[in-house]
Amino acid sequence: MELIHQGKVRDVYADGPDLILVASNRVSVFDVILPTEIPGKGALLTALSLWWFERLADIVPNHVVSAEDVPAEFAGRAVRVKRLDMVKVEAVVRGYLTGSGLADYRETGAVCGIALPAGLEDGSRLPEPIFTPTTKADVGEHDEPETFEQTAARLGPDLAGRVRDLTLEVYRRGSEIALAKGIIIADTKLEFGLDEDGVLTLADEVLTSDSSRFWDAAAWKPGRTQPSFDKQFVRDWAISTGWRPDDPEAPEIPEHIVEATRDRYIEAYELLTGRRWS
Ligand code: ATP
């Protein structure tokens, strides 16, 4: 198999008409890959994505061909998928305000051009979920937020509108399922592609602790950082060391942070799926 792309987290191989997406144990924060891996992370995220794809299949077709028909050396952390013509947008949806959305709101009163009511805080629930797309940057570049009009100008209004509507629908379904299990999906990022018949198809990973913010619903309280089951923990730790994303040399993650991060990924998996991780 030919390695055609090495992303921050996944290695992508071509196998005939399919791709084999192999999730590594790498972790990236602010688009920088840290030098320490989180054992089991690739398998956890792969299993969680597969679980979600099934639960979303009546809303949107997905790229999964098989989780079994993959090379033995990658078993458990690889998926055979349809190779798609990827839509050049990171389809971000937010139900709650935090992170870069909060920063944008504090500066402009809006997120990606969508005006929001005054007085929202870190962790506030939005009146309704909003689509806040970004560009899909090339390797080494950062994704830039854009207004829906900018996305529509790049992709065409029809495709952009379909991506937005499906993204909101996936978020609504996903957040309802998660909330019933005690997890708030504050925001998430989806990727779509077009198959050979031009059908808009959900790709990449979906509603994982890498692509989403998962908060503990019982502990949710706007006005502070929310307890989370995602890589926010690693982001916060990295920043606490004094490291900044433009420093080329990222710090090694100490053992107890690796463990605590792994525990959070496992907890999210177990809470959502109701399955034991072994
Ligand atoms: P980037 O997306 O900028 O290349 P990344 O670090 O996010 O970098 P990874 O998520 O590690 O990349 O790798 C997965 C790559 O595979 C992404 O580029 C994603 O867009 C692409 N991809 C996912 N599913 C498909 C698919 N079905 N067909 C084609 N490409 C896909």
Ligand code: MG
């Ligand atoms: Mg990615």
